[in-house]
Amino acid sequence: MKVVIAGFGTVGQGVAEVIGMRRELFQKGFRQKVTIVGAFDSSSLVKNPRGLDPEVLVARKAGTGRVGKRPLDGGAEEFIEEYDFDTLIETTPTNIVDAEPGLTYIRTALNAGKNVVTSNKGPLALKFRELTSTAAKNKVQLRYEASVGGAMPVINLSRELLRGEQIYSLRGILNGTCNFILNRMKDEGLPFEQALREAQEMGIAERDPTYDIDGVDSACKLAILANAIFGRDVTYNDVMRTGIRSITEDAISLASEQHMVVRLIGEINDKRVEVSPRMVPVGHPLAIGGTLNIVQLITDLAGDITVAGRGAGRKETASAVLSDLLALMNEGRGKRR
Amino acid sequence: MKVNVDLRLKDIPGQLVAALEPISKYDGNIRGVVHHHDDRVGGRITVNVIFEVRSEQSLDKILSTWKEGEVDIAKIDAFFETYPIQYLLVGSITSKELESITKGLEAMENVASIEIRYTGTANSSSRAALVTGKASKKETLTTLESFFKQRADKHNYMLIRGLD
Numbered sequence: 001m002k003v004v005i006a007g008f009g010t011v012g013q014g015v016a017e018v019i020g021m022r023r024e025l026f027q028k029g030f031r032q033k034v035t036i037v038g039a040f041d042s043s044s045l046v047k048n049p050r051g052l053d054p055e056v057l058v059a060r061k062a063g064t065g066r067v068g069k070r071p072l073d074g075g076a077e078e079f080i081e082e083y084d085f086d087t088l089i090e091t092t093p094t095n096i097v098d099a100e101p102g103l104t105y106i107r108t109a110l111n112a113g114k115n116v117v118t119s120n121k122g123p124l125a126l127k128f129r130e131l132t133s134t135a136a137k138n139k140v141q142l143r144y145e146a147s148v149g150g151a152m153p154v155i156n157l158s159r160e161l162l163r164g165e166q167i168y169s170l171r172g173i174l175n176g177t178c179n180f181i182l183n184r185m186k187d188e189g190l191p192f193e194q195a196l197r198e199a200q201e202m203g204i205a206e207r208d209p210t211y212d213i214d215g216v217d218s219a220c221k222l223a224i225l226a227n228a229i230f231g232r233d234v235t236y237n238d239v240m241r242t243g244i245r246s247i248t249e250d251a252i253s254l255a256s257e258q259h260m261v262v263r264l265i266g267e268i269n270d271k272r273v274e275v276s277p278r279m280v281p282v283g284h285p286l287a288i289g290g291t292l293n294i295v296q297l298i299t300d301l302a303g304d305i306t307v308a309g310r311g312a313g314r315k316e317t318a319s320a321v322l323s324d325l326l327a328l329m330n331e332g333r334g335k336r337r
Numbered sequence: 338m339k340v341n342v343d344l345r346l347k348d349i350p351g352q353l354v355a356a357l358e359p360i361s362k363y364d365g366n367i368r369g370v371v372h373h374h375d376d377r378v379g380g381r382i383t384v385n386v387i388f389e390v391r392s393e394q395s396l397d398k399i400l401s402t403w404k405e406g407e408v409d410i411a412k413i414d415a416f417f418e419t420y421p422i423q424y425l426l427v428g429s430i431t432s433k434e435l436e437s438i439t440k441g442l443e444a445m446e447n448v449a450s451i452e453i454r455y456t457g458t459a460n461s462s463s464r465a466a467l468v469t470g471k472a473s474k475k476e477t478l479t480t481l482e483s484f485f486k487q488r489a490d491k492h493n494y495m496l497i498r499g500l501d
């Protein structure tokens with residue numbers, strides 16, 4: 001399978017490294033190679049039809065800040081359309097206003113008959129229906145396990161292993177940063193601002209934490225899950241959303257006296273698709289601390305199924321991208337027809 | 338309402354059927370019957386019956402039928418199934434608002450118990466109030482949710498629900 005990596009930041013580099021690490025698995029399990037034939041970031045492009053060395057790409061990015069030597073010069077779309085490869089691994093930044101540049105890259109690849117594996121929430125949270133039908137029309141696959149919950153395998157689990165179940169509802173913690181902050185507020189009695197600052201100092205929260213603490217990130221993920229698992233036709237804008245900014249340490253300690261913790265919970269059921277802070281009894285799976293992500297699926301035959309995992313990180317997110325690449329190879333989709 | 342009774346019945350055929358009949362007659366729903374053959378007092382055996390009834394009136398009718406039919410009731414426990422009420426309010430919550438909430442909840446049907454704890458001073462902009470309690474009907478939870486949601490929207494404070 002010939003792949004091109006779009007965006008060469010944390011996830012893009014992690015993916016390149018993991019492709020290098022799993023050479024043997026591709027060969028032994030599928031009698032195939034996964035070859036990186038191209039990569040580009042915001043300003044540069046590199047390509048070689050015979051394959052690029054992942055280590056060299058990562059080293060060049062670390063050394064020069066660019067993955068390639070040629071300037072990109074707005075040529076990404078044409079490159080995706082015309083260059084010969086099988087799968088686009090799309091890892092550009094999430095943009096929840098117009099989903100660009102990822103949306104154009106994904107659309108272009110699908111229309112050019114290339115599979116897409118993405119970690120980018122924006123295009124899915126805003127244009128899920130359009131993109132899945134474009135994929136179907138072009139008889140290619142669009143896979144997106146990494147877009148929700150990083151390494152936590154919830155999408156492929158629900159759509160593939162739990163295909164025979166009727167899944168009634170889902171709830172979970174989809175943002176590790178909020179969970180960390182809420183947990184610190186409870187454990188140390190910290191006010192919100194201070195817990196946030198601590199998270200920023202530890203590199204858990206971004207300098208602009210709005211996406212996380214206002215529930216935007218969780219709402220994007222919930223919109224994707226609502227489409228992917230429940231077949232709902234919703235976008236990010238349809239998700240009811242309350243963030244954690246106004247939660248006080250007093251509120252958390254009142255809940256704590258009654259053996260409850262406060263968590264930012266995403267919930268999908270027949271009544272709502274909603275992200276909001278909720279009280280969770282201590283000892284309940286969703287009372288989980290730290291930065292883990294966790295999802296509970298309520299199903300008819302299997303009962304409750306709970307999965308937890310690391311919601312972010314270079315290798316962790318690359319692991320979810322890898323699971324999508326393997327699924328493509330498993331279905332004989334490694335090569336374009 | 339769930340009812341758990343120990344009945345003492347004469348150890349002769351037909352006694353059990355006769356004892357269970359009033360439960361069905363008054364719309365009860367039998368959930369379990371266990372014989373305790375080794376627990377024999379004065380020629381009677383003990384039978385434990387668990388059933389559900391819709392109202393106290395139905396239970397009264399069943400109990401009086403048993404008394405008339407000389408069915409001994411050795412022990413009875415009746416309890417209502419309840420649904421937890423859990424709301425955490427955060428923001429500028431005045432004493433007047435807390436009063437209105439209390440009144441509103443007291444006036445509501447099927448709210449079996451309610452407790453409100455709060456922190457902060459009356460005029461503080463960041464007060465927290467935790468409302469916990471029990472409802473005796475599931476439908477009441479929906480009424481409660483819109484009650485709290487309307488108040489929170491109107492008075493501009495944050496509402497944190499429990500997990501349903």
Ligand SMILES: NC(=O)c1ccc[n+]([C@@H]2O[C@H](COP(=O)([O-])OP(=O)(O)OC[C@H]3O[C@@H](n4cnc5c(N)ncnc54)[C@H](OP(=O)(O)O)[C@@H]3O)[C@@H](O)[C@H]2O)c1
Nearest residue numbers: 007008009010011041042091092093094101119120312313
């Ligand atoms: N990091 C995680 O743990 C994680 C987990 C799950 C999902 N995700 C999602 O995965 C995606 C990538 O995340 P990340 O952490 O790897 O972000 P990142 O480190 O900021 O990397 C983004 C990459 O995209 C490139 N890029 C920006 N604009 C571009 C354009 N117009 N054309 C081509 N490339 C462009 C950037 O180029 P430059 O290097 O030149 O700036 C950079 O290489 C995001 O959508 C994110 O939400 C991330």
